[in-house]
Amino acid sequence: MAKLTDVVNMEKREEIAVLIINNPPVNALSSGVRKGIFDRVSVAIEDVSVKAVVITCAGRTFIAGADITEFGKAPQAPSLDVVFDLIENSRKPVIAAVHGTALGGGLETAMVCHYRVSTATAKFGQPEVNLGLIPGAGGTQRLPRIVGVQKAIDMCAGGTQVVAEEALKEGLIDKIVEGDLLTGAVNFARKIIAEGRPLRKIRERNEKIEEVKGKREIFEEARKTFGKTKRGFDAPQANIDAVEAAVNMSFEDGLKKERELFIKLMMGSQSAAQRYVFFAERECVKIPDVSAETPQRTINKVGVVGAGTMGGGIAMCCANVGLPVKIMEVNRQLLDKGLGICRRNYENTASRGRITMDDVEKRMALIQGTLSLEDFADVDLVIEAVYENMDLKKEIFANLDKICKSEAVLGTNTSGLNVNEIASATLRPENVIGLHFFSPANVMRLLEVVRGEKTAKNVIATSMAFGRRIQKIPVLVGVCQGFVGNRMLRQRGRETQKMILEGATPQQIDRVFFDFGFPMGPFAMGDLAGLDIGWNKTTSEGETLRDRLCEIGRLGQKTNAGYYDYQPGSRTPVPSTLVEKMIKEYAAEKNISQRVITDDEILEKSLYPMIDEGARILEEGIAIRPSDIDVIWIYGYGWPVYRGGPMFYADLVGLNKIYDRMLEFQAKEGDFWKPSALLEKLAKEGKGFKDFRLGSRLTH
Ligand SMILES: NC(=O)c1ccc[n+]([C@@H]2O[C@H](COP(=O)([O-])OP(=O)(O)OC[C@H]3O[C@@H](n4cnc5c(N)ncnc54)[C@H](O)[C@@H]3O)[C@@H](O)[C@H]2O)c1
Secondary structure (H helix, E strand, C coil): CCCCCCCEEEEEECCEEEEEECCCCCCCECHHHHHHHHHHHHHHHHCCCCCEEEEEECCCCCCCCECHHHCCCCCCCCCHHHHHHHHHCCCCCEEEEECCEEECHHHHHHHHCCEEEECCCCEEECHHHHHCCCCCCCHHHHHHHHHCHHHHHHHHHCCCEEEHHHHHHHCCCCEECCCCHHHHHHHHHHHHHHHCCCCCCHHHCCHHHHCCCCCHHHHHHHHHHHHHHCCCCCHHHHHHHHHHHHHHCCHHHHHHHHHHHHHHHHHCHHHHHHHHHHHHHHHCCCECCECCCCCCCCCCCEEEECCCHHHHHHHHHHHHCCCCEEEECCCHHHHHHHHHHHHHHHHHHHHCCCCCHHHHHHHHHHEEEECCHHHHHHCCEEEECCCCCHHHHHHHHHHHHHHCCCCCEEEECCCCCCHHHHHCCCCCHHHEEEEEECCCCCCCCEEEEEECCCCCHHHHHHHHHHHHHCCCEEEEEECCCCCCHHHHHHHHHHHHHHHHHHCCCHHHHHHHHHHHCCCCCHHHHHHHHCCCCCCCCCCCCCCCHHHHHHHCCCCEHHHCECCEECCCCCCCCEECHHHHHHHHHHHHHCCCCCCCCCHHHHHHHHHHHHHHHHHHHHHCCCECCHHHHHHHHHHHHCCCHHHCCHHHHHHHHCHHHHHHHHHHHHHHHCHHHCCCHHHHHHHHCCCCHHHCCCCCCCCC
């Protein structure tokens, strides 16, 4: 048979036409695939020798979704609707044969077929919600008709997947094929023909939705649940609306409603942000001068120095993925304490059913405690996580230099010290790199990989790969005070501290942050982390409100008092009259007059200095690209994904607007508001950070 397209081929197994989609890597439904399916199915329907059609995929998976690179571009014919109408209305049975994952448009394709078979390992899902969308080609209308409303809500609004066995139980597939999928699918097709089974259309099956007609409470409950677990996200709610439409409307009207909701989300800023983040995450492993082919060092054993807050968490990250790790402390008591915390963390996870007790033992067996650095002679990677003290770190690196094998990577988890200076304590600075984890290290996804002046390219490549191996999102940054995340955070802190003296309250500022989408505001965060981090009792001179709070023992949640009061055993912040009084006294002392500060001003004054600092970071080449900064803020600091990160957000606001506001603040308050040269340039050219091209300093 002549080839119609490269990506969809058809072969005949006697009376069965087999369509094979071959569009690596994941058989996305690109325009070529849509056209290929349309043309091939049309031919099969007209071919009198064909009795049934099987649709299957080559490679590692069935269709795993739409081609998201086509999103936001002019639609290319044929649309999915047209292809789906052809399949569903075919007068010959069409059978989907699924392996790997049938996701998004892939599951929608399978659902317009009259029957579905799969391998035992196949999975099914509608993950559009993760990109801020709903299924756009009938997924929300067909799925509840097969699996019922509750399951459809879980799958569409929650993005959960089901495996073949469950899919069979739910009626989502008709058979699990043992052995060769295609042979099984063809045999299944023959059976259907032989038995004269009907052409089943899911759109016509109403039993499961009839059951819930008039039961609005199911949807209200779901809206409430997702309102909490996915606070601020529009897409889960829209998915629930669409499934509700399947119950209350005709199939055709439900489809229209689904389309309407889909287009609204597709045109909105949340989905744009979520799609941007999807690509940004994949982009950050690309380093201009460190090619993907750069040889990597083998990491089979890790050593962690210090079993404190960070060291324990880092050791757990290694054990979680089966990497043996040695962890060293100064004495038995501290070592036991650190190991005990690791065990308790694992046991808590097991008690929530996420891992088994067997997993706890396996992981703990991978973490071996030691009191001697000499034991690190055979490790491939060291991560130092001792106190933040330059002399101590240099001493440890000088020792590691003597003990570790020559090709070992030597990492430091410092959050603020100069990595180049730490590296200078060794005779092999090319092997030294910053590996900046975030607290709690076993939970937070971000890893800032800090490239020193002399760090070797293969050490960078190895560290980035190690980050991915332990399931982190590694982002390469350069050496400067605070690297990327904390450097920007400091700017935010400067303004929020100023604003509470000028009349805003901690609770007002925290509410503005919470409403913006952060899990909590800076003051609640400070109380949670402990106000005494980086504070020194002996040198404290009451220079900031934080100093004064620490001086009277208000160290945050751990002392039931910080910026807020806390009832013993409770983590709920209660505004404090004492702190309010302290703020007023402090402001009076400094001759700062108090005024009403609007929520808008709080947001501008908190975010614009961060954005401007981000611009400076790009100018200096400390971050490679704006999207790397955004990834850092999303995975390290709780920036809401649906707002894309500070640099993406800045482009949405408009750099000219931010620039103008900063000039106004500069005129009123002083030169620390002076915009950076990059912000000025982009604003004056009417551009955004999206137009920024790769920096240079990171490429030596
Ligand atoms: N805690 C955070 O939020 C956070 C986040 C990112 C990075 N960091 C950085 O991580 C590092 C560790 O911070 P932490 O919060 O885990 O501190 P921590 O005080 O909880 O732990 C430090 C541990 O190092 C041990 N130690 C000290 N000297 C040692 C030596 N010579 N050999 C072996 N162990 C030694 C101490 O006994 C202590 O248990 C610091 O550089 C810090 O800046 C901390």
